[in-house]
Structure formats: C-alpha cells, structure tokens
Amino acid sequence: xxxxxxxxxxxxxxxxxxxxxxxxxxxxxxxxxxxxxxxxxxxxxxxxxxxxxxxxxxxxxxxxxxxxxxxxxxxxxxxxxxxxxxxxxxxxxxxxxxxxxxxxxxxxxxxxxxxxxxxxxxxxxxxxxxxxxxxxxxxxxxxxxxxxxxxxxxxxxxxxxxxxxxxxxxxxxxxxxxxxxxxxxxxxxxxxxxxxxxxxxxxxxxxxxxxxxxxxxxxxxxxxxxxxxxxxxxxxxxxxxxxxxxxxxxxxxxxxxxxxxxxxxxxxxxxxxxxxxxxxxxxxxx
Amino acid sequence: xxxxxxxxxxxxxxxxxxxxxxxxxxxxxxxxxxxxxxxxxxxxxxxxxxxxxxxxxxxxxxxxxxxxxxxxxxxxxxxxxxxxxxxxxxxxxxxxxxxxxxxxxxxxxxxxxxxxxxxxxxxxxxxxxxxxxxxxxxxxxxxxxxxxxxxxxxxxxxxxxxxxxxxxxxxxxxxxxxxxxxxxxxxxxxxxxxxxxxxxxxxxxxxxxxxxxxxxxxxxxxxxxxxxxxxxxxxxxxxxxxxxxxxxxxxxxxxxxxxxxxxxxxxxxxxxxxxxxxxxxxxxxxxxxxxxxxxxxxxxxxxxxxxxxxxxxx
Amino acid sequence: xxxxxxxxxxxxxxxxxxxxxxxxxxxxxxxxxxxxxxxxxxxxxxxxxxxxxxxxxxxxxxxxxxxxxxxxxxxxxxxxxxxxxxxxxxxxxxxxxxxxxxxxxxxxxxxxxxxxxxxxxxxxxxxxxxxxxxxxxxxxxxxxxxxxxxxxxxxxxxxxxxxxxxxxxxxxxxxxxxxxxxxxxxxxxxxxxxxxxxxxxxxxxxxxxxxxxxxxxxxxxxxxxxxxxxxxxxxxxxxxxxxxxxxxxxxxxxxxxxxxxxxxxxxxxxxxxxxxxxxxxxxxx
Numbered sequence: 001x002x003x004x005x006x007x008x009x010x011x012x013x014x015x016x017x018x019x020x021x022x023x024x025x026x027x028x029x030x031x032x033x034x035x036x037x038x039x040x041x042x043x044x045x046x047x048x049x050x051x052x053x054x055x056x057x058x059x060x061x062x063x064x065x066x067x068x069x070x071x072x073x074x075x076x077x078x079x080x081x082x083x084x085x086x087x088x089x090x091x092x093x094x095x096x097x098x099x100x101x102x103x104x105x106x107x108x109x110x111x112x113x114x115x116x117x118x119x120x121x122x123x124x125x126x127x128x129x130x131x132x133x134x135x136x137x138x139x140x141x142x143x144x145x146x147x148x149x150x151x152x153x154x155x156x157x158x159x160x161x162x163x164x165x166x167x168x169x170x171x172x173x174x175x176x177x178x179x180x181x182x183x184x185x186x187x188x189x190x191x192x193x194x195x196x197x198x199x200x201x202x203x204x205x206x207x208x209x210x211x212x213x214x215x216x217x218x219x220x221x222x223x224x225x226x227x228x229x230x231x232x233x234x235x236x237x238x239x240x241x242x243x244x245x246x247x248x249x250x251x252x253x254x255x256x257x258x259x260x261x262x263x264x265x266x267x268x269x270x271x272x273x274x275x276x277x278x279x280x281x282x283x284x285x286x
Numbered sequence: 287x288x289x290x291x292x293x294x295x296x297x298x299x300x301x302x303x304x305x306x307x308x309x310x311x312x313x314x315x316x317x318x319x320x321x322x323x324x325x326x327x328x329x330x331x332x333x334x335x336x337x338x339x340x341x342x343x344x345x346x347x348x349x350x351x352x353x354x355x356x357x358x359x360x361x362x363x364x365x366x367x368x369x370x371x372x373x374x375x376x377x378x379x380x381x382x383x384x385x386x387x388x389x390x391x392x393x394x395x396x397x398x399x400x401x402x403x404x405x406x407x408x409x410x411x412x413x414x415x416x417x418x419x420x421x422x423x424x425x426x427x428x429x430x431x432x433x434x435x436x437x438x439x440x441x442x443x444x445x446x447x448x449x450x451x452x453x454x455x456x457x458x459x460x461x462x463x464x465x466x467x468x469x470x471x472x473x474x475x476x477x478x479x480x481x482x483x484x485x486x487x488x489x490x491x492x493x494x495x496x497x498x499x500x501x502x503x504x505x506x507x508x509x510x511x512x513x514x515x516x517x518x519x520x521x522x523x524x525x526x527x528x529x530x531x532x533x534x535x536x537x538x539x540x541x542x543x544x545x546x547x548x549x550x551x552x553x554x555x556x557x558x559x560x561x562x563x564x565x566x567x568x569x570x571x572x573x574x575x576x577x578x579x580x581x582x583x584x585x586x587x588x589x590x591x592x593x594x595x596x597x598x599x600x
Numbered sequence: 601x602x603x604x605x606x607x608x609x610x611x612x613x614x615x616x617x618x619x620x621x622x623x624x625x626x627x628x629x630x631x632x633x634x635x636x637x638x639x640x641x642x643x644x645x646x647x648x649x650x651x652x653x654x655x656x657x658x659x660x661x662x663x664x665x666x667x668x669x670x671x672x673x674x675x676x677x678x679x680x681x682x683x684x685x686x687x688x689x690x691x692x693x694x695x696x697x698x699x700x701x702x703x704x705x706x707x708x709x710x711x712x713x714x715x716x717x718x719x720x721x722x723x724x725x726x727x728x729x730x731x732x733x734x735x736x737x738x739x740x741x742x743x744x745x746x747x748x749x750x751x752x753x754x755x756x757x758x759x760x761x762x763x764x765x766x767x768x769x770x771x772x773x774x775x776x777x778x779x780x781x782x783x784x785x786x787x788x789x790x791x792x793x794x795x796x797x798x799x800x801x802x803x804x805x806x807x808x809x810x811x812x813x814x815x816x817x818x819x820x821x822x823x824x825x826x827x828x829x830x831x832x833x834x835x836x837x838x839x840x841x842x843x844x845x846x847x848x849x850x851x852x853x854x855x856x857x858x859x860x861x862x863x864x865x866x867x868x869x870x871x872x873x874x875x876x877x878x879x880x881x882x883x884x885x
Contacts, residue, residue: 060768085775099764102784151878314779318696324705334726335726410625417806417859429627513714518716523718548716572722583710
C-alpha cells in the first residue's frame, strides 16, 4: 500500500472580491508519496488556485475563502495550531514565473536554510547548497559563479534554481505551478529532465495545461474542469482509457482551452508593468 | 542515532520558529503604528493649526478678514485680501506660463526625441526638477529682475524695479515646469504602443494622435502632474519672499509688488513670536494653505476618477 | 490650415518648449557655477571657515556653520523619515493591509506631499511655542523629517508595488514569515526604494521654508542639539537679501555648494540603483 502524504477533503476556494467566484468546488484527491501527480485542465479551471490552497498561500491574499481541509500526513493544514510558515516549509511551492530572489545564486539556495536555521556551520551550508544544486543538474553550470546575482541566469536555469531552493528546506511535498510555461522549449526540457529525476524521491504535484507534458512526466493525472475533479487515474489508464466524456473531449483537444486569465490573476494585484504574466505562450503544447 | 539527531533538529527548529514568529508579531506592531502615521500627522497638523487659529477666529469674523484689504498686525488690522489676491495672481500666471511649456517639453521627450538626445534631455529636466528653489530665486535676482525692470515692464508702460508679481510668477513657472514635465513624461511613456499604432493606422497624423488619443489616455497622470505643480506654486515661500517686494496692498497690475499668503508669514515672523493675536493670525494663514491644498486634492481625485472613466482605453 | 502644416508647426512648438526648458537649466546652472565658482576659486576656504562675529553684515569668515547645520539637520532627519517611510510603505502592501486602507492612506500621503513646506514650518513652530521651547537644531530635524516623510513613503510604496508578486510567493512557499518575505520584497524593490529615499534626501537638503522658523537662523557654529543653527538654503535666503556685496557673493558660493550636493545625491541614487538592479528579477534586461 502506498503512503498518502497529502489529501484534500472537500476543499473549496472562493474569491469574494467584486463578484464571487467559486474557483475550486469541493475537491477531494489523494496525492500518493514519491509520485508525480499532474493536475491538468484548461486555463482558468482553478488549477493554480487549487495548488496554492494546498499550502495556505492564499492566506496572503485578500478576499479568498477556503472551505474543507487539506491533510498533510493525516494532520489538518487549516484547522491547526501549526503556524503557516511551518506548513509551507513542509509543502514547498515553485511559482510559474521563474523568480530569482534578489540575492546571489548561492544565497538563493541558502535562503530557506538560513531562515529555518537548518545548518550547523558554514561548511555544512556550502555542502547543502552544492547538494541541491546538483540535484537539479545546475551545479556544473554555476559552480564557478555562485556569487553572481541569481537574476543573471537564463530563465531555464532560474527555474531549476527555484526548484533547488525549494528542495533545500526538505519539504514533504513539492508544488509546481506550470513551471515550464514561461520557458523556451530547450529550457523547458531541462526542467522536465530535473523533475523526472526527482519524482522517485519526492512527492511532486505539478500543474500544467499541456497534455503532452502530463503524458511525459506524470505517474498520476487529475483532470480539473471549472473547479471540479472530472477524473483522476494513473497516467496510462487516464490517457488510454478515459472514463468520462469530458475527459475524452479534452484529450481529443476539442474543449475550448485557454481563456486568457485565471480567476486568481484577476483578483490579484495588477500584473507587473512588463506584462510578463499575459504571455505564457512559450509552452510546448501545439 | 538518526532519530536522535532528527528529534534534536526538530526541537531546534521549533524553538527557532517561535523566535521567528515573535519577530513577526513585534514587527507587525511597529509596522501597524507606522501605517497610521500619515493619518496621525495629517490630523495632528490640521487640529493643532485649527486650535491655534481660534483666538483670531473668535476675535474677528472670518468674512471680514478675508475681504478686508488692511493688513497691519501692529494695529490689529488683519485683512487677508491683498495676500489672497497676490497668491491667486501668482498661481494663475505661473500655471498659464508653465503648463503649456511643460506639456510641450513632455510631448517632445516622450514622442519626438530619440536615442541619446532623449536620454540627455530627460536627465537634464530631472536635474532641473531637483534644484532647490532658493537657487532659482538667487539667480533670478541678477538675471530676471533686471531683465523685467529694464526690458519687459517698459513695453507695457510700467515702471518697476523688477521685483513684483510678474517676476515671481515667471520664476515659479521656471521652478515647476521641469517638475510637471518629468511627471507628464512618465504618464505618456506608460501608454502602450498599441494606442499609437491604432491611431496612426487609421491615417491620423502624429499631431492628431497626440492630441486626440495620447493626451487623453495619459490625461489622469498629466492632470495630477499639473495639480502637484499647482500645489508647489501655491505654497511657494522662498521665491516670493525674495522677489515679490512685500507690499501689502491690492496689486494694481501684474508688475506691481505685493504679498502672497506664505510671504505674509515670512515677513511678519518676528512679531509671530511676541504678539498673541498676530501669532494666531499667521497660524491661521498656515491653516488656510492646508485647507486649500486639501480641497484641491479632493476635487482633483473626483475629476481624476471621471477622467479615468471617460478616457479609459483598456 | 492644412493638417500636415499643423503637424509640422506642432513639432516645432514642442521642440521649442523642450529647448526653452533645457536653456533655462543651463542658464541657472551656468550662473551658479560662474558666479559661485568664481567666488569659491578666489577663496575656497570660506566653505570650511566658521563665520566671523559680523558675518551677515560684513561677510567676514565663511559659512561652515551652515554646511554643518545642513548635515546635522538633514542627515538625522533623513534617517528618521527613512525608517518611518519604509515601515509605512511596507504596511501599505497587501500582506499587511486591505486595499481600502492603503488607498485611504495613500490619499493622505498625497495631500501631505502637496502640503506647502511652510505649513510644516508653521506646524513645528506652533509646537515650539506651545511647549515653550526654543528654535533649535532639533526642531529643524523634526520639521525636515516631516517634510521628507510623505515623499519617501510614496516613492517606496510605488517601488514595492512594482516588485514582482512571485518574489512574495517564492519566499512564502519556502516557509518565510510575512516579515521575512517582506524583507526580500524590499530587496527586490531596492533600486526604486533607494531612488525614492535619495530623492527625499535631496528635497530635504534643498528646502528652506521648513527650517526658516524652526532652527533659529543662527550665525554661529552649531553648538548642540538644542542650540540654534542654520542650513545652507536658509543662509542663501538671508544672504541674498543683504545689502553688502561681499555677503551676497557668499550666497552664490553657498548656492554652488548646495547645487553640487544635490547633483551629487542624484548621481549617487542612479549609481546605487544600478548596482542593485543587477539582482532584481528582470534587472539584466
């Protein structure tokens, strides 16, 4: 029997801004250990919202209401005395846009270790930084310039840096939000390679709207449509033998995909003026 | 063994977490305090100035002070009209001279200039916006004052030594123009290129594009630039004190000497400390300045909201 | 008139406007540099010489007192309002306060920004009178700090708002507390924050109206926190109205020093901002 580190129990997320939108509607899923589960579905179907609700990232936003619960190894994530930062340490999150923190490459990886005090000495810290940079296949590319600003790396490298940074705090579960959608195909490939390598040791939940990517990476697939789970199954059965009509049409590519914004983006603060949010078209789906 | 170090680490981590959460709590107390500072400051200034204006307000009716032309604190005559008229003259004249120039220069930088010229001109204007106004006043004393006295005033058949309302207006226009320019450039440059392309694409000339599309789309930003410029002229102290001549009469022409509300405070500052009623009168001048700025800001907010709705492009 | 003629005339007009503004700048800087530089070249020691006993009447000695006064007043004031401004701006971010609250505070900040500096001067003077204190260096610091606070806060707030949302998500996702996450956001916004703070510094060092009534316009060396002092802009203002040509010439020298200080600060802010921009997301564009 596989261990189930993360479970959602009738989880609902409602945006209560100008108009009320229930973005996630009573979702109950199990995420098995040391497995990569992808959540797929068209843009705007609540994937990112669901993902962020798993580690209480919505706490930092206004006008979001959560019902139901998330269970981490059986313990409630929402009805608990455990402070949110500790929960987020256990359930890591890699955002969609590759984001280097405004410090050096080294300090990017060390950041989480430093705030949690998870190292004994400078040598220990050095060692850990190297370990995690190796885990994401980045060490060889940056070993000679660890003091350079993280922002000077290429976007693909930055995204791997983000994964390393998240792994460094030793989370039980890693949430990845469309981590390749802002990347060019070559960089996306390098990140996918990293994820494939990591998935046997970590519980990873990856949101994507690319079926091709789900097929390439996933062990388990959850199909989310308009905030509801339509179907979830292991990758083979999901694609070879879909049970639901809507899954078949989605796999067949006839669902009206890609409404421009997800509700999450509408209620969030206005996007940065460089407009990077609007164009996430660098994806490998065709 | 491993479980031992694991539990040790867990304990270390949780005590550290406690400290971090404590830092979070105390920092948030401090930040909350800081968050209310602006409101407290605003309330404090308004209330204190109002409280200290009460003596003069209870002594003389407001309407008579605002309409009386006789300002002579030593004899308990507190007529603010000359200073009010002077302030209105200076503000209006400066804006009339400054706004078109500022708009023109802003349009040039945002829409016409390119490459190094653009960088250079924009940088120079930013520098100009940062130079303290007392330096403009000082330079004006040897450049603008003689120029107006010897060349400009005679053209209008006026005889003046060169100081007066017109001089102050001109210098204040010079002071605020770069300031308004650089803010207007910002709002013009933040417009998306699609707006320009759309307009040019239907056969409009560049001028027509600027006039009917860009100036409207950037309208709210330009409006607040002008408003800030207005505020700076309205409350200007040092330049008028140096160049207005300080005569407390209703000005007869734009070249005559006069007084603005802030110069009233500067010129009678000595008495401010000693005579209670004068003190109260001058503090009341400060209150008037605050209230006008306040009203203008609120009015501006309403206008801006309308402009935004009317000229929105997204 | 033909629309293409209009177009051409308009082009000429905006060029003329820009030329006029630039021309005025060159004139102002030119006069300051030539007159002030001339005086300073003839006797550079006046910057570092304390004033003589009849300085404002005869121009004996130099204006070191005002140089030091500016430093001792604007320096501490900048530090005080920097701390306050960054704290306020942080509190106005969505992590700490609702949009309604931050909109309201921003409105008050705009009003404060637009408030004439002389009002702050009168406000602090009113406090001085009410408490029976004397005009002094200390109250100069208070007045300048109040004057700088809204400017710095608005700039810092804008810079923090422009910082990428993902820095926030990343740090929270690693288990950072709100305060820890905010520190990283401030770093990410550093170029804008620094530019705003230096802009506030520059405005503070150039302002005369706030300190005119609050420091005492002393003509002696600053003697202590609660002793009278003066600043360069106030000194220039006083000297400009003098009848003694020697004293007036010192005004240009002081103006030269002040201009250099302000320009230096602007340069400094660009350099610092450029340094930090390397680290900010998208900074290497």
